[in-house]
Amino acid sequence: MLHDFPKSYWRDVAGEKTASLQADIQADVAVVGAGIAGVVAALELAERGRNVVLIEAAEFGSGATGYTTAKVSAQHGLVYAELIKTLGEEKAKLYYEANMDALRYLTDQVEQHQIDCDLERQHAYMYSDASSSSAKLLEKEDEAYAKLGINGGDATDEVNGLLPYEVKKATVMRDQLQFHPVKYLQGLMKRFLELGGTLYEMTRVTKIEYGTPHVLSTLTGHTVSARDVVVATHFPFNDFKGLYFAKMEIERSYVVAAEVDQFPEGMFISVDSPGRSLRHIKRDGKKVAMFGGENHLSGHKEETKKCYEHLGEFAERHFGVDEFTHHWSAQDMITLDKVPYIGRMTNDTPHVYVATGFSKWGMSQGIVAGRLIADLITSQPNRYEDLYDPTRSKWKLSDAARFVKTNADVAKEFVKGKVKRADKTVDDLGFDEGAIVNHDGEHVAAYRDPEGNVSLVGSNCTHMGCTVNWNNAERSWDCPCHGSRFKPNGEVIEGPAVKSLPPKN
Template sequence: MENEAYWILSSEGKNYEKLKKDITTECLIVGGGIPGITTAYLLSKKGVKVTVVDAGKICGGCSGRNTGKVTSQHNIIYSKIKSEYNLKKAKSYYEANNKALNLMESIIKENNIDCSFERLPAYTFTESDDYIKDIEDEFEVCKAIGIDCEYHKSLPLPLNIKAAISFNKQAQFNPKKYIDALAEIVIKQGGEIYENTTIKDVDKRKLNKITSEDGYVIYAYNLVIASHHPFYDGMSFYFARLEPERSYIIAMNKTKDFPKGMFINVESPSRTLRSYEGDGENLLLVGGEKHRVGKGDEDKNYYDILESYAKEKFGEDEVKYKWSAQDWLSTDHIPYIGYINAEFDNIYVATGFSKWGMTNGTVAAMIISDLITSGDDEFKETFTPSRSKSYLSKEFIKQNVNVAVEYISGMLRCGDKEVSIENGEMKIVRIKGVDYGAFKDENGKLFIVNIKCTHLGCELRWNNCERSWDCPCHGSRFDYMGNVLEGPAINPLKSYGEGPNKVEPNIL
């Protein structure tokens, strides 16, 4: 069974051409996920000429590989924001996400989008006495904000629940069907979409000059970087303010009753649960087993762990789909949305959604579309990427100490000198003093790639579940052939015999 998200398999969507000419547009949006496509929808609806480009397929990234929860309940977050900032900031974060949830529902109703959108309660729970106080503190902050929420000492789950909070009137849906429909509406509203179009360079001017991998030039008055991790940094060092985290999801054939609602726990190991009915499927989604990218256990099969958990707790035993997702966590729990830095007034960024990209991605579209059309938005200060605490927090220092350790330890590693590999096996091999990653596929074909990350040169690590080379420093990922799967890296890995990798941070 290939590791592909059910959402992506469930909605083929339209195919869009690759960019093959120079163009000029009012607004170029890089990234065809929920923030990019929603921004394009809102702007084109107001008559702005928009162009969307994506390095792969529309909704082929994290927007199509999540749990499909549309909720303003983001685990234990409001008490954290209150502690980091104040209650006013926590309330603004809630109001933005709640507005985004309602906007998504109105878009679905207005355009008759069939995406299995359903209003349901969302629960955060714990099975540990150690986290009861965290749940209680979160509940008190939520009540002070004015959120429609309830406290529970038990839930209708076969789990030993110690405490829980529910947000009423949240939602779940099929994200791929939603985004595919929005993309078609963007075209009808005069927008353009190009797939398989990778952007490699930005020349910052009043009229931005953006160049694709194939050398075609896009002139754009406004540039929106909604590419999950910014491919262009603008001297803002987003790679140092974002922590990359990978998590895993299985979808099982649901044969037993499951309560109506969405569930996520507070403690580790992480567990997120929901059911899905539609398109002839009746599924139970079980997710979790999160770890920092490049820091997973090579001996663990995270899908097998989730399957064992689902069998033990819920009695389900047929895994139909399995996939993983990469999230970028900000250092202060709030995404970076708005002007890419304090100096540029026509380049915008949306990143760091910290696992809650459906509503936060829509918040990004709301803020950026308002900034482009009116120069202002009620939530711009809450999410501004230029806020000082995102640079000076303990989490920022911790992440960058980790990067330094990984960089140094990678330089000290030595691989095997002999290339003796079985089919389906990976080894790190040292050839002429250089470490390479060697993988032999099921047909016996050997792939040997330089495992120095092309972003900043950190040593890559093997992810056995996804058969990918992952960077423990800043989260770039490559397939075993060397192709880029996730940024911030923009260059592929070189195969043995092709010379050293091209390391290019693209900070300037």
């Protein structure tokens, strides 16, 4: 049984509120986005003597970092065999080492600042329990691990002694981490504020005027001027700079959580379809298990409640779960070559930096991003700069194919939204139901809440005009083109859109 409204386990932790921006200000560095990438970057820069202001559109820790599975690992699915093939063995090894450095940084920060964030060392397992083709891919990943000197490899017999169902093939990466991401960010934020850093919440940045300094405009009507700007907003709100909207796919995935009597040590992810992600956390002498998966392109599925139901059925069938304490969803950006874009946003804006495209592994990649960008701003050498460079232009054939497919899908969704008929009217809506309706001769996004109150807003995403779709589990309007999401009243939940859907009468 699921609670009616989604709720993240990590968001149960209360934090102190800070004010929104109420005046025009100046700083050495403006960091936009107070998730793991933004907070790590802000702290690193404050430690190095920079005057840093951190700006968050909602509440601190309420973005992607608060809706993760919180695995901190260099095992990012079936990635290393592919990276060796597309980028070469040297860069594949750099990718692994960058993420392992992130694990060491996390451990050091937790120890140094005495952060109570439930940090635990766990082995990370990938497995296939259904597909022979997936098992063969795991064998290739074992070979890649051996080439790159990764501590791990075949673990089929080991996993068959851990999971309550049989697997055909399994691969392990030893000594990875899991933690409580919001508690961790709270610890880093405390240190950042002690160093004189400033945080503004409920302050959405809407545009950048590029210059010396750059000037950020906000919905509060005030501006922030800074020589260096870090855009760590998950999806860049200024994505037209560098055409980032054309270089990433956006996926949603889902998690259900429950107290369990028995659950194996370790973090698990299946490479079959549909995929499943498993981990646990120890709380008050009990284990809370988290079951994730049901990925799909953002805005492409309306009956999202079924995603939670499928995960619930899996948990019940294999782990005897019948009551769930939390459920939530997340959004992920996936780049053309599976490597995040971290660094200078474009060649003609050397003091504007971006961190995006973490491909579902933002806890380690976010730390990589924060440290790398801090090094770039302070002119410190970083051996991962070229690997993650957002302006890298030597596309492989596979990158070009993904670019064409991604943008063809966007074009298809744009046209589909414009030609689709609105068969319903406002009067046809049931309680707690949303739909694109025909209202006074135009298509309008309409929602009737459980009390019968109706919200009417424009149906075209304010980013690039695609028609939004209703998401019945999250009660949101989701754009199928670039993943912008809006509340029933049109307010932006997450970008790239920065403007609300306009109200309709």
